[in-house]
Amino acid sequence: MGERPEIRSQKPQSFQEIILRLQNYWAEQGCAVLQPYDMEVGAGTFHPATTLRALGSRAWAAAYVQPSRRPTDGRYGENPNRLQHYYQYQVIIKPSPPDLQELYLGSLRAIGIDDALHDIRFVEDDWESPTLGAWGLGWEVWCDGMEVSQFTYFQQVGGHDCRPVSGELTYGLERLAMYVLGVDHVMDMPFNAPDARIPLSYGDVFRQTEQEYSRHNFDGADTDKLFQHFKDAEAECQRLLGFDPSDPKLGNRANIMVHPAYDQCIKASHLFNLLDARGVISVTERQAYIGRVRALAKLCADAFVQTEAGGA
């Protein structure tokens, strides 16, 4: 356990300030601050910086914001804390450092949660992603009875044992920020500073999009097309990984198209989520679809460990 960073700064004033403080904090701890992945994902874990980089032997440390979409959680912007589009803050460090809990607590102090006044607890919560064929052990972190983060030591991804083990931290940013800022409805949360030239609330930015996407997710999306896209993404992922690794344009050096293939896996996963929201997937089919996405994730993981970044 290292020294406790003595950050007793003022409370943050806005949603974006919390994000900025996390970015700064994890940059100071030596993480590469990445940008969000440019695709629709259900959680920050889907970013290849986590899913793929958790595989293989090479050390890695990254932090990033990831916009995440859970189509079934859409509530037309009316529910105080449910959104179909929200932000996660994701930190992944491989191998997991021995003081990861302390580092994490430091990040809470950085955003104004003073552990001398609050009750912070690590409560058992094992994490599993059936679509990624991944699992790990860890906790949900409680602050005064509220879950503010997910803390996981990855054991397996895409069916591969993680060696070394990555430590993964996921913060649900809206919920955490609402708590820190003392806001009861997410749409009322100040997005930028309340005294900014043009103060904007979360609702100013996202209320309309929540309405539009909720309608889209529940009623609008063309399910026949989505089924077709799902199949296309699945086939494309398999097709890309079916190429001979040796690339004639690189003098026949190995060049496996893992990331392009993984993009298709991400796509398939999101399409499945949309179909699920449209209510056109029965309970029994559900398992089959999850299995199909998992099979893609596994193919990508198998391929990634044969690449340089995968430690081959």
Next chain:
Amino acid sequence: MADLLIELFSEEIPARMQANAADALKKLMTDGLVEAGLTYAHAAAFATPRRLVLALQGLSEHSPRLTEERRGPKVGAPEQAIEGFLRGAGVAREALEIRDDKKGQVYIATIVTEGRAAPVIVAEVLERAIRNFPWPKSMRWGSGSLRWVRPLHSILCILSREDGAEVVPLDVDGIVAGNQTRGHRFMAPDAFSVSSFEDYAAKLKRAFVLLDPAERADHIWNEASQMAFAAGLELVEDRGLLSEVAGLVEWPVVLMGRIEERFLDLPPEVLQTSMREHQKFFSVRDPKSGQIVAFVTVANRATVDHGATILAGNQKVLAARLSDAKFFWDNDLRVVLEKGLEAMGAGLSDVTFHNKLGSQADRVARIEALAREIAPLVGADADQVALAAKVAKADLRSEMVGEFPELQGLMGSYYARAAGLPEDVARACVEHYQPLGPSDSVPSAPVSVALALADKLDTLTGFWAIDEKPTGSKDPYALRRAALGVIRLVFGNGVRVSFKGIIQLHKDIVVLDIIAGKHFADEQAAALREARTQLSRARAVSNLNVNAISAAEAAVRKLESDASTTVHEVRAALQLLLNLEADLLTFFHDRLKVHLRDQGIRHDVIDACLAMPGNDDLTLLVKRAEALSAFLKTADGENLLQGFKRANNILSQAEAKDGVEYSFGPDPKLAETDAERALFTALDQAEAAISPAMQAEDFGAAMQAMAGLRAPIDAFFEAVQINAENQILRRNRLNLLHRIREICLQVADLTRVEG
């Protein structure tokens, strides 16, 4: 003598695993130390969220020096044999002794195993314990390969004596044992060293850690009760939650808060479940109204604001949770009021019960049909039972049960009342799941009983039909519990029913659902078409895409084999159905034996009753068994049993010898002695008394009448030679014995009773 203290300090151990882990540490260490030759006086193990601790008193300092003599080859044996012996014994040639033996002179080796010092043994045993610890789930971390429940940070391992403490030398994958630990994560995080268990426990307390989980639990319970009492309220007891919460904190600080007024009209079970499951709060009741009005939360630290911030935060989280619950409750009620409870269950056709037994809607239809059959047997109105069957599972589609599955049934009863359904129906919604376990109560309202029986019998028949019976310790569908539930429902309510008949009736419905197979056949067909499309597209588009082609081909093959599996399964199910009711009845009988044995009825008594006709009427069966069991405990019963056995043995031997059955009625005119004539009279009298008793199923009275035969039977054997020279007399006497047998076997098969 020394005292041993071990602390394994890690990141937070799941609360539910702590008690078992402390026990396991104690067992692994004490077993290992004893096996290695050490002794100890007393051992105690403790757990907190971050530590597993073992304190051993009076550990011996050394394992004993052991001397063993081993007999070797004869003097003059081949050199190789002697060499081999020396290697095996690990001694030098000159250390061998020569002794006289019966067969001559032999070599004797004396093998000495030196005693080992406690620290060496402790280190060895502890390392083995750490590496083989029985965590339900363990993990690796960082770059290492050691497994523990969560990352293991330090090992404290000291042997303390009067003259000071010694650190046991141990290094487990770079974690070097020492004499240091740390206090509370937030309130006293610095390291300190300790010299004994007393020193350790005292310093921990100063560092805001209560080591003993029982002490933490007591503290929580006492504080919380007092706090509730001071506010004129009472704490709702919850032992499970108490031990869980005690496993979440090292320094429990109890805080109490009020539930906002706007949530108080939620059902108390909803408040309790939401608070317990999500927040690990205790419920606090107003004794006057019985309402849940407040909560107790347990923080893991003291703060300068006396927990004000923590309590406010918890209150806010609770408000958000209860808003959700209220939202679900209001939505569910709206659906029920607008469309009725049955409509709420409309979506049950989308919920799979089991992929071979169809959806929950199919199941509801089956239960309804069966419940209608059972209704008249338990004095329930068939239409009301059918109505209850239709709505009893509807709450599985409610938002509240979606959030809190453990409230199934209970929510149904609330919603049934809201929908204006009869009280019997509302009660059946919750009671048809009962009894849930051996200690759960058995419903007695007729509608509930009919539905509860139908629910369980449908489950049993269904899983029997698809050959998913319990095996050994595996019973994933809790079928033993269901069967015991049936047994308790039947006895609790004196239900008279022929199980064979009812199951025979029901299996036809079950098999129709299985054969219809609509829940997977369609999907398979669709998937098959899809795979074929993919395959032809892959072939048309590209010949590079080997993966897609082979994947599609594999899919087609798999689906084809699935389809033939399906056909096979349906055939197998049909086969199983032939003997289903007999097989299921045997299962019931096995459960019944366990149940009756717990009530002190011997297995041979049960077997004697099982051999009688009508053994699928469990109530009749038990009446019989209870009467027989009681009767055999009396002197009359014991005597009669002996008399019967004597008569039966003689008769059986004669029958075996002569190869005939002596079932021709005996003729009283051939009786020679008074004893023989008296037996005839006694048999006539007994029969006259037994017949009406049997009609009335009064087995006690029937057996009492049989008991009256004991004296005449004894006198008969005394006075009469069965195997008389006169073959006519012999036959008549054997026929007389046959009458005894016939009469005595009316209540139970006494040949199966031991003794």
